[in-house]
Amino acid sequence: MSDFSLFSTFHLGPLELRNRTVMAPLTRSRATPEGIPTALMEAYYAQRAGAGLIVSEGVVVSPQGVAYPRVPGLYNDEQVEAWRRVTRAVHEQGGVIFAQLWHVGRQSHSSVQPDGLPPFAPSPVRIENYRYYRKPDRLPYETPRQLSREGIRKVIDQYAQAAARAMAAGFDGVEIHAANGYLIDQFLNSGSNQRTDEYGGSPANRARFLHQLLDAVATHVPPSRVGVRLSPSSTWMDALDEDKTALHSHVVAALNRHGLAYLHLVEPEIAGSTTAEIAEDAVPTEKLAALFRGPVIVTGEHDLASAEQRLADGVADLVGFGRTFIANPDLPERLRTGSPLNPPEKRTFYAGGAEGYITYPSLAEEDRWAQLRAAIEEGTISAAAHLEQLSSRTPLDLVRSGELHSLHQLRELVATYSTVS
Numbered sequence: 570m571s572d573f574s575l576f577s578t579f580h581l582g583p584l585e586l587r588n589r590t591v592m593a594p595l596t597r598s599r600a601t602p603e604g605i606p607t608a609l610m611e612a613y614y615a616q617r618a619g620a621g622l623i624v625s626e627g628v629v630v631s632p633q634g635v636a637y638p639r640v641p642g643l644y645n646d647e648q649v650e651a652w653r654r655v656t657r658a659v660h661e662q663g664g665v666i667f668a669q670l671w672h673v674g675r676q677s678h679s680s681v682q683p684d685g686l687p688p689f690a691p692s693p694v695r696i697e698n699y700r701y702y703r704k705p706d707r708l709p710y711e712t713p714r715q716l717s718r719e720g721i722r723k724v725i726d727q728y729a730q731a732a733a734r735a736m737a738a739g740f741d742g743v744e745i746h747a748a749n750g751y752l753i754d755q756f757l758n759s760g761s762n763q764r765t766d767e768y769g770g771s772p773a774n775r776a777r778f779l780h781q782l783l784d785a786v787a788t789h790v791p792p793s794r795v796g797v798r799l800s801p802s803s804t805w806m807d808a809l810d811e812d813k814t815a816l817h818s819h820v821v822a823a824l825n826r827h828g829l830a831y832l833h834l835v836e837p838e839i840a841g842s843t844t845a846e847i848a849e850d851a852v853p854t855e856k857l858a859a860l861f862r863g864p865v866i867v868t869g870e871h872d873l874a875s876a877e878q879r880l881a882d883g884v885a886d887l888v889g890f891g892r893t894f895i896a897n898p899d900l901p902e903r904l905r906t907g908s909p910l911n912p913p914e915k916r917t918f919y920a921g922g923a924e925g926y927i928t929y930p931s932l933a934e935e936d937r938w939a940q941l942r943a944a945i946e947e948g949t950i951s952a953a954a955h956l957e958q959l960s961s962r963t964p965l966d967l968v969r970s971g972e973l974h975s976l977h978q979l980r981e982l983v984a985t986y987s988t989v990s
């Protein structure tokens with residue numbers, strides 16, 4: 570295997586990563602309605618600690634920054650306490666985890682804003698080509714309220730406070746979510762930023778919000794522990810700009826002055842959370858990666874071969890996997906050993922609950938379950954008694970012992986027996 574192998578170690582600033590796979594940020598809607606991380610989340614992230622780096626799901630920096638239910642936050646002490654349990658569980662398994670800091674801007678809706686008014690954005694330009702999903706409705710987006718200069722200062726401070734809280738919660742660093750048409754991307758793109766002050770106009774002015782925010786975050790977190798995520802080619806959620814190449818070439822080159830841990834680029838074939846046709850004005854990942862003087866992560870539609878190719882070509886140092894990490898908690902191990910991959914089930918992406926969240930098995934759990942099942946079939950072990958014993962333990966405890974998958978398989982088995990008999 571070459572030195573560029575996905576399975577070689579990597580020094581990310583002060584951190585030693587055990588391989589070059591990254592678990593991409595994935596919103597899974599398993600927090601409480603108050604945005605507090607749950608015990609399910611501890612188990613889920615601990616299961617995936619074999620990644621070189623985990624980037625957490627988007628974590629909102631304020632109650633105004635939210636669009637969807639059960640998304641976690643980092644704006645109060647209770648959230649910090651609960652995240653501490655998640656980061657501890659990941660560290661205990663030898664993993665490294667960054668918090669992705671998120672504010673959705675105009676992708677929010679008055680129905681989830683604390684004051685019941687339309688959300689905040691750089692300019693009062695609403696999203697026309699998409700709908701806001703509020704179960705079971707698809708509603709038109711609203712014309713957002715324009716952030717005043719004072720409002721901008723407040724939001725920047727919320728990011729800085731959330732970054733400080735992330736470190737207090739035991740995260741190894743933070744990733745600033747400047748992708749996918751959310752607030753920072755709304756400042757970057759001319760379609761959503763029509764300001765005439767120092768935050769609008771030229772690419773340099775439109776990037777001012779991101780730079781000021783990074784400076785503010787740097788007062789709490791060393792830049793060697795701060796990454797930035799961009800989706801330069803995506804037009805999802807009306808992320809429209811008259812010249813994406815010029816804009817992002819400027820942004821990436823200008824990011825060099827911050828001395829960041831990494832730049833995280835979403836590949837052109839990704840629109841938000843799905844694969845789509847490459848946009849007409851797509852910006853080649855190679856072009857932007859070459860402008861950045863630091864580690865680069867690329868994410869989007871990668872498998873082992875394409876990931877290794879990105880490393881061998883010198884385009885990326887690390888490769889992110891999203892949907893395949895949802896379905897394969899031990900993805901690096903499966904890739905390394907050429908084992909089959911579990912397919913992701915879209916139905917459970919945001920469904921809440923354990924199913925499709927912590928129930929995908931690792932290879933080791935599949936083995937354990939096969940042994941347990943054989944013992945049940947031989948009559949050495951009672952399925953119902955074993956289920957009762959496993960049910961009394963916490964999901965994290967079951968992750969530690971490699972028996973989480975058995976619990977869910979046993980539940981199905983016992984339910985089937987009881988309906989049959």
Ligand SMILES: Cc1cc2nc3c(=O)[nH]c(=O)nc-3n(C[C@H](O)[C@H](O)[C@H](O)COP(=O)(O)O)c2cc1C
Nearest residue numbers: 593594595596626627841842869870890891892918
């Ligand atoms: C269920 C789901 C949730 C996602 N949530 C986030 C998120 O919170 N933040 C983010 O930057 N990207 C998010 N994404 C995008 C992924 O990080 C990634 O860019 C995308 O899935 C493409 O990678 P893949 O082809 O390996 O899945 C999400 C994607 C999916 C499928």
